[in-house]
Amino acid sequence: MTKEQHKKADNTKNSENGSILDFSPLPDSIIDALESREKHRCFKKEGKQSTPDCNKSSIPGAVTQRSCVYGGARVVLMPITDAVHLVHGPIGCAAYTWDIRGSLSSSSKLYKTGFSTNLQEKDIVFGGETKLMDVLLEINRIYHPPAIFVYATCVVGIIGDDLKKVCELAQKKTSTRIIPVQSEGFRSFNKSLGHQLAGDALLDYVIGSSHETTLNHPFTLNIVGEFNVAGDLWGIKPLLEKMGIHVLSTLTGDSRVEEIARSHQAHLNIVQCQKSSNYIARQMEKKYDIPYLKVNFFGIDDTASSLRDIARFFNDHGMLKKTEQLIKEEINKVEDAIKPYHDALKGKKVAVYVGGNKAWSLIRAFEELEMEVIMTGTQNGLPEDYQKIRDTVKEGTLIVDDSPVMELYHLLKKYKPDLVISGAKEKYMALKMGIPFCEFNHDRITSFSGFRGYINFAKNLDQAVSSPVWNYTEKKLKNGRINQFNEVKNAKI
Numbered sequence: 001m002t003k004e005q006h007k008k009a010d011n012t013k014n015s016e017n018g019s020i021l022d023f024s025p026l027p028d029s030i031i032d033a034l035e036s037r038e039k040h041r042c043f044k045k046e047g048k049q050s051t052p053d054c055n056k057s058s059i060p061g062a063v064t065q066r067s068c069v070y071g072g073a074r075v076v077l078m079p080i081t082d083a084v085h086l087v088h089g090p091i092g093c094a095a096y097t098w099d100i101r102g103s104l105s106s107s108s109k110l111y112k113t114g115f116s117t118n119l120q121e122k123d124i125v126f127g128g129e130t131k132l133m134d135v136l137l138e139i140n141r142i143y144h145p146p147a148i149f150v151y152a153t154c155v156v157g158i159i160g161d162d163l164k165k166v167c168e169l170a171q172k173k174t175s176t177r178i179i180p181v182q183s184e185g186f187r188s189f190n191k192s193l194g195h196q197l198a199g200d201a202l203l204d205y206v207i208g209s210s211h212e213t214t215l216n217h218p219f220t221l222n223i224v225g226e227f228n229v230a231g232d233l234w235g236i237k238p239l240l241e242k243m244g245i246h247v248l249s250t251l252t253g254d255s256r257v258e259e260i261a262r263s264h265q266a267h268l269n270i271v272q273c274q275k276s277s278n279y280i281a282r283q284m285e286k287k288y289d290i291p292y293l294k295v296n297f298f299g300i301d302d303t304a305s306s307l308r309d310i311a312r313f314f315n316d317h318g319m320l321k322k323t324e325q326l327i328k329e330e331i332n333k334v335e336d337a338i339k340p341y342h343d344a345l346k347g348k349k350v351a352v353y354v355g356g357n358k359a360w361s362l363i364r365a366f367e368e369l370e371m372e373v374i375m376t377g378t379q380n381g382l383p384e385d386y387q388k389i390r391d392t393v394k395e396g397t398l399i400v401d402d403s404p405v406m407e408l409y410h411l412l413k414k415y416k417p418d419l420v421i422s423g424a425k426e427k428y429m430a431l432k433m434g435i436p437f438c439e440f441n442h443d444r445i446t447s448f449s450g451f452r453g454y455i456n457f458a459k460n461l462d463q464a465v466s467s468p469v470w471n472y473t474e475k476k477l478k479n480g481r482i483n484q485f486n487e488v489k490n491a492k493i
C-alpha cells in the first residue's frame with residue numbers, strides 16, 4: 001500500500017469506530033503539495049500526543065500569516081496612551097503597524113499618532129543615528145512626553161545603529177525616558193520574542209522608576225496582559241473595584257507611563273493574556289516579590305472563577321462575601337440577556353484561529369452557549385500553548401499550527417464550520433466562502449470581557465450567524481455555502 005492508501009484505510013477504520021475519527025482525511029491537495037505541513041495539524045485523540053509540531057520557522061512559499069518580532073513588541077507597548085512610539089526604520093514598518101491594536105484610551109491619544117525616522121537610502125549608507133537623535137529632540141520639543149519608546153527594525157539591525165547609545169544620550173539631553181526596544185524583525189520567526197523584548201523595555205526602564213508612594217490601600221493589583229481592545233479593560237476594572245480592590249496599573253491597556261512606573265508597589269499581579277505577559281509577571285515576582293495569578297475574563301464561568309481566585313488571594317472576609325454577591329447578581333443578568341442568542345447559537349460548529357491564549361481561553365465561552373468547537377489553532381503557539389489547548393478541547397477537535405491561508409481555506413471547506421472566529425487576515429476569506437465570521441483580534445470594535453462583555457459576545461456571534469445577508473447570496477453549494485474560490489481550488493500551495 002502507498003502512504004496515501006494507508007492513511008485512507010486508517011481513516012475508514014477510525015470512522016467505523018465512531019470517534020473523531022469521523023473526520024475525513026485532510027485534503028489531498030494540501031498533503032500532496034506540502035507534506036512538511038502535515039505534522040503541524042493533528043486531532044485530539046485519547047492516548048496520543050495530540051499536539052501539533054510548533055514553534056518552527058514557517059515554510060518558504062507557504063504564505064504564513066505571522067507577524068515579526070518588532071510587531072510582537074509593538075502590540076504590547078502601543079496601548080500605553082501618553083507615550084510616543086517611534087519606529088526607527090523605513091516608513092513601511094511604521095505604516096504596517098500603525099494603530100495595530102484597537103486599544104482604547106480614556107485620556108491621552110498621543111499613542112495614536114504614528115512616528116517614524118523614515119530611513120532612506122542615504123541613511124542606510126551613512127547610518128541613521130544622527131537622524132534618530134534629531135527626531136528624538138524634535139519630538140521632545142513638540143510633545144514633552146513622559147516616555148519615548150524607540151523600536152529597532154530589521155534595517156537598523158543590519159546597518160548596526162547603536163540604538164541604546166543614542167537613547168542614552170537623548171535621555172541626558174531631554175530628561176525624559178527614552179527607551180530602546182531591540183526588536184529587529186528578523187531576530188526570531190516567532191513574534192513572542194517581541195513580547196518578551198517589550199517586557200524587558202518596561203522592566204528595565206519604566207517599572208520601578210517612580211518612587212512616589214501610592215495611596216495606602218490594603219488591596220492593590222496590576223492587570224498584566226490586558227490591552228483594552230475595544231474597551232475590554234472597562235468590563236473588568238469595575239468588577240474589581242466593586243470587590244474593594246484598587247487597580248494600580250494596567251500593562252498596558254489604557255495605561256499612562258507614571259502608573260506603570262509605580263506598578264512595583266502592587267500586592268498582586270493578575271495575568272490576562274498569558275501568551276504575551278507571563279514573562280513580565282514572572283520577572284516582577286523575582287525582582288519585586290509580587291505574586292501573580294493567571295486569570296481569564298472571557299466567558300461566565302472563567303470570569304467568576306477568576307474573581308473568586310483574586311478574593312481568595314486577599315483572603316478578606318468582607319471581600320469574599322462581596323465577590324459572591326457580585327457574581328450572583330451579574331450571572332443572573334447575563335443569563336437573562338443571552339437567552340435569545342443562546343437559542344440561536346446552540347449546536348453551531350465553530351472554527352477558532354486566534355492568538356495564543358485565546359485559542360484555549362475561549363473554548364469554555366463557546367461551551368456555555370452549547371456551541372461545538374471543531375477546530376482551533378494559532379499562528380505562533382509554543383508547546384505549552386498547545387498542551388493547554390489539548391487539555392481544554394474535546395476529543396476529535398482539529399488543532400492546527402501556523403496554517404497558511406490556502407490551508408485554512410481547504411480546512412474550512414472540508415470541515416464546514418457554521419462560524420469562524422479569527423482576525424482581519426482571515427475575515428474576507430471566510431466571508432467569501434459564505435461562512436459567518438466574528439472578529440476576535442486587534443480590530444474588534446466590541447468589548448467581550450467580563451460578564452457584560454459576554455452578552456456582547458453572544459450578540460455578535462448571533463449577528464454573524466443569523467445575518468439576513470446569507471439569504472441573499474446567489475451561488476450556494478449543496479451545504480449552503482457559497483463557493484467563490486472555484487478558480488483557486490486546485491491551486492498547489
Ligand code: SF4
Binds near residue numbers: 068070155
Ligand atoms: S521590522 Fe523587518 S520584518 Fe518587521 S515590518 Fe519591518 S522590515 Fe518587515
